[in-house]
Amino acid sequence: MVSARAPSLSRAAEARTDDVRFDNYSLILKGQRVFLYSGEFHTFRLPVPSLWPDIIQKIKAAGLNGVSVYIHMGLVNPAPGVVDFDSFRALQPLYDAAKAAGIWVVLRPGPYINAETTAGGIAHWATTEVAGTLRTNDSDWKAAWQPYIQGIIEATEANQISNGGPVIAVQIDNEYSQNPISHAEYFVDLEDAYHNSDIVVPLTYNDPGMGRNFINGTGAVDLYGLDSYPQGFDCSNPTRWRGVVTNYHQYHADVNPSQPFYSPEFQGGSFDAWGPTAPGYGPCRELTGPNFQSVFNLQLWASNFKLLNYYMLYGGTSWGGIPFPGVYTSYDYGASITEARELGTKFDELKRQGIFLRSTKDFYKTDWVADASTGLSVSSNPNAFITLLRNPDTGAQFFIARQNDSTSTATTTFQLNVTTSAGSLRIPTVVDAITLGGRESKVIVTDYTFGESSQALYSTASVFFAGTIDGRDVLFLHGNVSQEHEASIRLTGRPSRLTQPSSPKVMQSHGRDFTTFSILAGLEGLATLYDSDTQLVLYADSETAAAFWAPVIPGAVDDPFRNYWGFGTNQTVLVGGPHLVRTATLESRGRVLSLTGDLKEGVRLTVIGPKSIRQITWNGDSVTADGVAPPPSATEGAITAQLELHNDFTGIRVPKLTGWKFRDSLPEVNDADFSDDRWTLANKTTTNIPKKPLYGDGRILYGCDYGFCENIVLWRGHFEATGQEKSLNLSINGGRAFAASVWLNDVFLDTSFGNSTNNRNSIEETDEKFAIPAGALQRGDNVVTVVQDNMGLDEDNTEKSPRGIRGFSLEGGTFGDWKVQGKVGGYRDFPDKTRGVLNEGGLFGERQGWHLPGFDTSDWVERDLARGLPDQKAGVGFFTTTFDLNIPENIDAMFSFNFEESLGQPYRVYMFVNGWMMGKRVANLGPQAKFPVHEGILNYRGSNTVAVALWAMLPNVTNQPDLQLTLDAVYEGGVGNVQVDNPEWSSRGRE
Ligand code: GAL
Numbered sequence: 001m002v003s004a005r006a007p008s009l010s011r012a013a014e015a016r017t018d019d020v021r022f023d024n025y026s027l028i029l030k031g032q033r034v035f036l037y038s039g040e041f042h043t044f045r046l047p048v049p050s051l052w053p054d055i056i057q058k059i060k061a062a063g064l065n066g067v068s069v070y071i072h073m074g075l076v077n078p079a080p081g082v083v084d085f086d087s088f089r090a091l092q093p094l095y096d097a098a099k100a101a102g103i104w105v106v107l108r109p110g111p112y113i114n115a116e117t118t119a120g121g122i123a124h125w126a127t128t129e130v131a132g133t134l135r136t137n138d139s140d141w142k143a144a145w146q147p148y149i150q151g152i153i154e155a156t157e158a159n160q161i162s163n164g165g166p167v168i169a170v171q172i173d174n175e176y177s178q179n180p181i182s183h184a185e186y187f188v189d190l191e192d193a194y195h196n197s198d199i200v201v202p203l204t205y206n207d208p209g210m211g212r213n214f215i216n217g218t219g220a221v222d223l224y225g226l227d228s229y230p231q232g233f234d235c236s237n238p239t240r241w242r243g244v245v246t247n248y249h250q251y252h253a254d255v256n257p258s259q260p261f262y263s264p265e266f267q268g269g270s271f272d273a274w275g276p277t278a279p280g281y282g283p284c285r286e287l288t289g290p291n292f293q294s295v296f297n298l299q300l301w302a303s304n305f306k307l308l309n310y311y312m313l314y315g316g317t318s319w320g321g322i323p324f325p326g327v328y329t330s331y332d333y334g335a336s337i338t339e340a341r342e343l344g345t346k347f348d349e350l351k352r353q354g355i356f357l358r359s360t361k362d363f364y365k366t367d368w369v370a371d372a373s374t375g376l377s378v379s380s381n382p383n384a385f386i387t388l389l390r391n392p393d394t395g396a397q398f399f400i401a402r403q404n405d406s407t408s409t410a411t412t413t414f415q416l417n418v419t420t421s422a423g424s425l426r427i428p429t430v431v432d433a434i435t436l437g438g439r440e441s442k443v444i445v446t447d448y449t450f451g452e453s454s455q456a457l458y459s460t461a462s463v464f465f466a467g468t469i470d471g472r473d474v475l476f477l478h479g480n481v482s483q484e485h486e487a488s489i490r491l492t493g494r495p496s497r498l499t500q501p502s503s504p505k506v507m508q509s510h511g512r513d514f515t516t517f518s519i520l521a522g523l524e525g526l527a528t529l530y531d532s533d534t535q536l537v538l539y540a541d542s543e544t545a546a547a548f549w550a551p552v553i554p555g556a557v558d559d560p561f562r563n564y565w566g567f568g569t570n571q572t573v574l575v576g577g578p579h580l581v582r583t584a585t586l587e588s589r590g591r592v593l594s595l596t597g598d599l600k601e602g603v604r605l606t607v608i609g610p611k612s613i614r615q616i617t618w619n620g621d622s623v624t625a626d627g628v629a630p631p632p633s634a635t636e637g638a639i640t641a642q643l644e645l646h647n648d649f650t651g652i653r654v655p656k657l658t659g660w661k662f663r664d665s666l667p668e669v670n671d672a673d674f675s676d677d678r679w680t681l682a683n684k685t686t687t688n689i690p691k692k693p694l695y696g697d698g699r700i701l702y703g704c705d706y707g708f709c710e711n712i713v714l715w716r717g718h719f720e721a722t723g724q725e726k727s728l729n730l731s732i733n734g735g736r737a738f739a740a741s742v743w744l745n746d747v748f749l750d751t752s753f754g755n756s757t758n759n760r761n762s763i764e765e766t767d768e769k770f771a772i773p774a775g776a777l778q779r780g781d782n783v784v785t786v787v788q789d790n791m792g793l794d795e796d797n798t799e800k801s802p803r804g805i806r807g808f809s810l811e812g813g814t815f816g817d818w819k820v821q822g823k824v825g826g827y828r829d830f831p832d833k834t835r836g837v838l839n840e841g842g843l844f845g846e847r848q849g850w851h852l853p854g855f856d857t858s859d860w861v862e863r864d865l866a867r868g869l870p871d872q873k874a875g876v877g878f879f880t881t882t883f884d885l886n887i888p889e890n891i892d893a894m895f896s897f898n899f900e901e902s903l904g905q906p907y908r909v910y911m912f913v914n915g916w917m918m919g920k921r922v923a924n925l926g927p928q929a930k931f932p933v934h935e936g937i938l939n940y941r942g943s944n945t946v947a948v949a950l951w952a953m954l955p956n957v958t959n960q961p962d963l964q965l966t967l968d969a970v971y972e973g974g975v976g977n978v979q980v981d982n983p984e985w986s987s988r989g990r991e
Pocket of ligand 1: 208
């Protein structure tokens with residue numbers, strides 16, 4: 001298909017499938033209006049595909065309906081023309097997990113993704129083999145990305161919504177500008193690739209902020225979106241807020257009012273940089289914590305966004321060579337789901353929001369009526385800033401309240417003057433006020449429909465859940481325990497035995513049509529406000545509400561969308577108590593409710609579901625209902641039981657890491673017979689990398705030009721000594737926070753350090769004079785050995801980072817051959833196809849495969865890792881040990897490797913767990929000392945190998961890496977069947 005396009009026409013006109021449409025309000029999937037509430041998850045940052053369902057199920061459990069996924073070109077397409085979707089690079093397990101959970105997928109394959117990853121995701125080989133400019137219409141760049149994008153297309157076509165799959169959109173590249181025209185034409189090239197395939201879902205775009213790119217004109221996408229990180233990325237002052245963005249709505253009205261408002265990335269956390277003053281992810285999680293989510297996310301709702309994606313929802317791990325120089329191994333991101341896959345209070349807040357949105361169809365189509373800055377004066381107190389959204393069809397209104405100064409921590413109380421179907425009201429009517437308790441926002445609804453036909457005239461309490469269960473209309477409200485709340489509801493049906501609210505802190509006043517429930521401050525736990533044969537109205541403090549789940553009951557077996565809420569099913573139950581509820585099914589004509597999920601401890605289970613339920617199972621085991629009402633309420637149709645753990649967690653043995661074996665890994669320096677004959681001769685004199693050598697003799701000593709783009713690269717510069725040589729100069733570039741150690745023959749000269757990225761003047765390249773000490777020169781051939789770390793390639797737009805030696809000179813002499821060695825085989829021929837192109841570097845031990853499980857270390861010496869290298873020498877040594885784990889099948893245990901000594905020792909460690917480089921520890925910079933490692937990388941029922949490449953960067957210091965395995969958390973449940981795929985050592989036949 002040739003896509004003719006008039007430059008000024010929005011591409012939305014060219015819908016290629018009716019299954020994904022949109023209007024000015026929202027996305028419309030298969031004819032249904034949808035609020036896309038989604039989270040970002042990078043499968044490549046969790047290299048265990050059988051754990052992807054865990055993340056997807058948790059996203060689902062939060063009430064969200066989408067996941068957004070960057071794909072990493074550099075990993076999938078490691079060498080020209082090679083496209084590899086095996087192992088953790090696969091797409092199908094992601095699509096399968098999404099479909100099984102009923103989660104839509106927005107695929108974001110780049111080729112450029114930014115993402116705090118090396119080269120922004122562009123394949124390393126392309127940064128050196130492409131002569132043209134990356135991310136333009138240059139023909140060699142186009143030829144470079146074609147196989148990758150074709151691979152994406154082939155893996156995705158059958159998984160689109162139009163084919164019964166989860167994929168609803170594909171994003172073009174990421175964060176770019178439409179000018180100059182070469183950028184725009186590059187977008188056209190990418191769009192043509194999709195249009196010439198069976199990809200029919202809309203093509204979308206993520207603008208860097210309010211940049212107005214690709215809405216109209218050349219390269220315009222089908223659906224425009226913008227990203228926003230209003231809190232910034234400095235987590236060191238986690239309570240210092242920058243305030244909400246107040247002009248989103250105006251921007252939308254100005255630039256694309258005929259499309260729904262979309263943010264493909266809104267701040268869901270923050271990354272963190274190398275350096276001793278880096279705060280680590282705890283403070284990032286605080287900076288973007290539940291109160292941030294409340295205020296900033298609701299500001300998006302108030303701005304009438306109807307497609308939202310939080311970046312990140314699960315950050316994961318930038319293992320191996322994934323990071324760009326600005327970030328360390330952990331990509332936890334302070335996100336709602338931690339790197340170790342745990343849930344905390346951010347998840348709770350997200351869930352309260354997610355289930356509200358899932359419950360509130362009237363919110364999917366709203367007109368932005370006005371806000372306090374455009375003349376809406378409904379609040380009795382100017383310190384409460386109100387935005388009003390209204391559904392034009394139903395009249396439902398949403399008053400979104402925040403502090404006028406969005407950073408304020410004050411308590412603000414106010415009343416609202418609202419116009420409802422029952423006339424004008426000043427709410428609340430019985431209790432005094434609506435309260436914003438500091439950094440808190442809320443949605444106050446009027447004329448709110450719940451279930452089939454029930455109506456709340458208003459509620460100043462927040463809606464947690466609304467829907468139909470067993471033919472009854474159910475409304476579940478919640479609120480801050482220290483505040484008073486009020487809801488006015490048209491009651492229907494024949495009341496059950498409970499004729500009064502179940503808590504003395506609820507007052508009831510009957511009007512003609514509506515009954516007003518006033519909730520006094522201090523109501524803790526769950527209370528039943530009203531319970532009849534047609535209605536159930538519940539209230540809980542917000543924390544208690546977060547202990548409830550609303551798992552979706554799948555619909556008809558033959559419906560591909562049976563797990564999608566509002567598509568294949570409208571059936572749900574409420575389940576309170578468990579740490580996580582993953583799935584629910586109703587079988588045997590509604591008699592058996594089967595739940596799966598996770599427990600941290602024994603809990604009270606409360607199920608509000610169909611009366612037909614006779615039996616409940618939890619993770620396959622029958623649960624005995626005890627008939628004890630959930631105190632203090634006694635809701636009809638509620639079943640209660642006690643869930644106990646089956647496992648005694650205290651029985652889980654955490655092995656000590658002992659029995660270390662050691663071998664030197666720097667024969668280049670320490671073995672007089674070492675020969676680099678088989679290394680690559682570094683004799684190129686041209687490079688496609690624009691930053692040319694700073695000095696030398698014209699030879700290019702950039703690793704990537706010889707196939708060695710990532711991790712550690714070794715250089716050997718030979719010269720015939722005359723005796724006149726005094727010193728040498730080297731300019732070494734490894735990216736910010738890098739290091740390079742330099743030897744002459746077997747004499748250590750020095751280590752050049754880059755510093756951390758917290759500092760704007762951080763060093764990515766050194767220029768240093770190394771004096772030649774007396775006695776270091778030898779007759780004949782002399783060799784300078786450089787061990788150089790690569791921190792990844794920069795992520796700026798058209799990045800082609802020079803990594804290697806940018807300048808070399810020998811005072812009093814001349815260099816002969818330069819030799820270079822990175823990981824075995826370089827990017828064309830690396831042996832470990834499972835762990836992929838970014839896992840290994842060029843250390844001797846890595847070239848030999850010492851980091852892999854199964855390598856025979858029986859002739860190595862015993863030496864404790866905590867003793868560092870022998871003789872306080874600078875150098876590199878390998879330490880390995882094995883340990884067994886024996887964790888029961890139904891346990892999800894979170895382990896991490898921890899360096900327990902304090903920060904500051906001058907060493908670097910590359911930590912391999914069963915062959916996977918799961919941690920780079922830079923002990924003098926930090927901050928990371930804790931490295932979570934998942935099951936799948938770890939073998940929970942068998943033997944495990946940990947290999948540590950220890951690089952002592954300075955002599956005469958004893959490094960004492962105190963590495964311990966820690967059990968951080970244990971849950972009964974998990975997804976189960978986690979596959980281990982850790983290929984063992986085999987001879988590599990090459991040095
Ligand atoms: C965005 C970018 C993402 C990521 C994020 C910060 O601008 O699109 O890829 O880098 O910033 O984490």
